[in-house]
Amino acid sequence: MPQGLAQQERKRQAILLQGLSAALICGLFFSEFLTRTQLQIAAFWPANALLTAGLAVLTAKRGLMLVGMFVTFHLAADLLAGDSIGRALLYTAIDLLEALAAWRVCVRLWGRTPRVRTMRALAVLPAVTTPIAAVSATLCAAVLSLGFGEPLFKTWVDWFLRGALGLAVVLPGALVLVDAQHRRAYRVSLREQGVLLFAVAAITLLCAHPLSGAPPFLIFPIGLYAAYRLGARGAAWACLIVALITLPIAMSGASPRFNAILGPTAQARTIQVFIAVLFYTCMAASLVLAQQDRLRRLLQRREQLTRVARARALAATEAKTEFLATMSHEIRTPLNSVLGFAQLLAKRDDLSPDARRQVNLIDSAGAALVAVLDDILDFSRVETGQIELQPQPTCAADLLRETAAIMAPEIRAKGLELEVDIADAAGRHHALDADRLRQILINLLNNALRFTEQGRISARLTIEPGAAADRLRFEIVDTGVGIALEKQALLFQRASADIALGRMPAGAGLGLAICRALVDAMGGKIGVDSVPGRGSCFWFELSAEPAEQSASPTPAAAAATPAAAGRILVVDDHPINLEIAATLMSMAGYDVDQAASAAQAIDRARKTAYDLILMDMHMPEMDGLEATRAIRALPAPFGAAPIVAMSADALPTQVERCYAAGMVDHIPKPVQREALYAKVERWRRKPAR
Template identity: 70%
Template sequence: MPHRLALQEQRRQTALLLGLSVAVVVSVAFSEYLTRTLLGLAAFWPANALLAAGLIALSGSRRVSLTIVFVVFHLAIDMLVGDSPPRALLYTAIDTGEAFAVWAICLRFWRGAPRIRTMRSLILLPAVTTPVAVIGALLCAAVLSAGFSEPFLRVLVDWFLRCALGLAVALPATLVLIDAEHRRSFHRSWREQFLLMFAVGAVTLLCAHPASGAPPFLIFPVALAIAYRLGARGAAMASLIVAVITLPIALSGASPRFNAILGPVAQARTIQVFVAVLFYTSLAAGLALAQQDRLKRLLLRREQLTRAARSRALAATEAKTEFLATMSHEIRTPLNSVLGFAQLLATREDLPPDVRRQVNLIDSAGVALLTVVNDILDFSRVEAGQIELLPQPTSAAGLLRDTVAIMAPEARAKGLSMDLEVIDPVDALHDLDADRLRQVLINLLNNAVKFTDEGRIDARLIVEPGDLEDRLRFEIIDTGVGIELDKQALLFQRFSQTDSSMSRLHGGAGLGLAICRALIEVMDGKIGVDSVSGRGSCFWIEVSAPTVEPIAVPDRPKVSAPGAAKILIVDDHPINLEIGAALLTLVGCEVDLAENGKQAVERATTGVYDLILMDIHMPQMDGLQATRAIKALSAPAGKVPIIAMSADALPRQVERCYAAGMVDHIAKPIQREVLYAKVERWLHQKTAETPVSSK
């Protein structure tokens, strides 16, 4: 690939050398034969600009070759048109020096080729090259005045206008024509380009022809139209065509349109001004349009990159979700056995005290591991924007009181006192998501207990009445280790710990406070901490909520004892079947077992069940397929509530369970209280929906 690029660059340089060489020869011949004034100086001299552009764009020996072509043909054509050898040498030397001076200035200012892509660069280039023309004019005028008795001022003005116009017009035009960026924009068919150039040539001839009455300003709209269609390159070519046509005709005295009545000198000045104004007007329009086209292409490119980045981000999110789903399932499955059997052992009354303590430690460790898994899943929900609030009339004081009651046993076990203070002049219900707010408060209280070895923990609620909403401030104050000021900013970042040794001592994934912050932000609230290292911390929450009236809740119907329930458990793991059956048998339920979805459909068809607990991942027929098959059965089998009991706990996985026809979801590892609550709820629901027969 590098070798091929090098070959392409060599071919481009060779083609550029040939093109510039031809242009130099043609321009010298054109200027000397067709645009000479009375002093024998050309009115338009683009050869210097072409040589300067070649010195800028070419490399190595190609610069030398172009310089030789310039010098040889300059000398030859000068002498062919009647200049003496000394004059020809003088003109050639000064012109060559001007080209090299422009090259040196460009290397100084631009460190290479100037890029004519903005109005600033278009104005800056002639501002830099004009002093070169002034110096060349002074040198030429001085030599011609001293050695050839030519009028100093006249030579000075003519030479300056000759070179300044060539550098100001031909150099930007050449740089635009060889710029790859301009070649990539404004792609038009060859037919359209030819027609546009023919149009500007025809209009120019019409305006310059002595028999025509067309004014010269008609050239401007045509040149601007070309700039609109072809960009800066089209504007440069159109201006050069106008100069090539008007200069010979006007300077020959054939056209009365360009101040011919005032004499050849005035006519030459008028032509020079006209060409310069036309060039800069049309090229400015072309550059503006090229800039717009470049921005459009850049915008399209960025849109493509954005779409590609979005696709990659979606793919990464999908991969992360699948990874979380797999890891969650693989962790929850063995954890179900650990917690399940620990809970079963804890119910036995024949355990010695030391064995019961060890079983409780196993259960506590399992619950801690489950908390880490749930934190990761909660954070994935937060990142996916899947946290939805379910506000309901809530007593903020009652919520804090219940939360403190939950955490009080852990505090007492460490010898800590836990007190509650409520300052609530409103004493009303507020529209809050009690579950999410309780989750945050439990996390803060749990951290307070974890990081406090002695002293006390205070939970405080301050309610400040407002016109539309009240401001609720919860504070959890401890006398624990405290947090250094420079580390407090890390607390609410994901996977962060304030101290590595603290992390090793207390554990945790570093997600709890990040989840708390995300939940509070969803509530449009604030969360923060005030702490002094070694003197404790105060974590605070501020949320705003309106007061609401309580909602009347209908009485739940009375039902028979759970022992009357017949439940089918479906799971391909024998250990899970054993744990589920044992837990439900403890409360008097009659339990049947099935090892896969196919067996579950067969048992549901032949048996009568009050409830079905269904795993998802099973051989032969998975839980979703089995649920659809059972729901397709005729009543009463098709009306039996089916609860998912699976290690698939991500929101998307739970949604698939509901879509298949399941009514609820129990995440593994199975928590005894959760299992009993779900079973009781749906047994009550089924009993309430069963019509009472009349005798």
């Protein structure tokens, strides 16, 4: 123990010894001279309880000192009260044994210093000390009866009530008063404490005075109020004050309020019961209030910790989002150049077969890297709850066929068969998010392709009509390696499918986790049935309401529409990206102007009414958002040109900023030629407002 703490503990022990010694001596003389019954046995005996409490909280050396004072002043008080030397020695020995027994039992039960902080502890103390008081009463009554001719039963009752009341009331009260936690729990000013305790004393004196007509039960409200304001320490002090005032008055026979008219014996019993009931009523109320206060403070602490944890989580999420945004931009920007030039090279007619194959490999590898980036961004949306569904009238059967057709070349290139099986009696359209549904199907088909070496892959759809909504069940069945039952629970967690199958992931390992999140967002459920060595069946079920078929052309149809002539402005501060975009648009038959900065873009837009503007986001001096706002402020028709973001910023929050600035769409880098043509044709010559 550090020296400072050791010195502080020594000081505390010295104060405890002084306080307990003073209380012990005062209690001995108070009981002997003011509370004796007709058999010369005190009606209230706090000394044994004070010694028990002292032995529990003091060090061994100071405990022995307290025992010495107990024996010395016990003998002195007995002799001064008129007892013979034999009685004095008997009383002192029995009381000492009773206190030592109570101390040993309490320490054994608690394993340390006993504390009265709960209702259970308050109930346990009298339960263990009352039998000890009964044993000591039996011993003392037997000796007094045999040696001094005292009546056995009456002596036993007086001695038992004397010891039991003292241990049951004073011991928990003393433990409460020396407990620092009770002292810290209620920080009430000394003035208020003094006023409350004085009020307790005044009302008690009023109720106990022989000339007063106040009933004794008026003591209970002020005692309970002291417990409410001062806690368990207030309850202990209030009951002690009541005992010190009522016992001398009542035991003298002066107060008819405590059954004085029925005789001294009834007087003593009434006082003992009254003090015990008052103490346990006030102490129980104080402990309940203290428990509620501890729970309230614990709840406040947990709420504070929750707020801190939430703030840290938000900060971590923001840091992660910022990191993803930065890394995505830094990876997509050079990747745009790699894939852009690979696509331009693939269009050349003078390439040798080997060179064309190598260019196609570059394009395939780049597309795989883009898929990884898209998976990471999708999973980021999943974790932040930013998945937004856009249901449109969709034919689920046509969507499954189209998705299977997209995957067919890769599946057949691996030597596998592809089957499409659709059970749709009604052939209705449903309110579905076609893009998200296609994403789920492609992920499941890709997963089946990666883990199937021979056999076939089947894509199945079953639609069961319902009263309000139809049930759609999609199944992707393969003849691959299969999955052990104990590993199937891991499949829809991040990076889990490959681990469950005992393989290193070929991508980000997020495909199935994203599928589950999308299906959950659609209100459906997803699962897998698999047998190791015989293949797997990944399935998901959705409930969808029938919808009327839309007359508007699908994106695929729009993409297939031949591009007409038009003037387009491409804005990018990166020369390579500018060259790629301009070349791709020129190859599609558009007249292309170029701007290497936001200022150039605004100047050109002020002079020419473009059919469409492709705008980069990150540029020096003025970014794409500011440039968009400036162009939107131009008079018609110059400010009405549709502006499409073409940027490596692909996070949802970044895309939202584009729309907020006045852009109509977003094309993520690296730019895919088909996606670029489709979106340009969609917005060409459409006014932005």
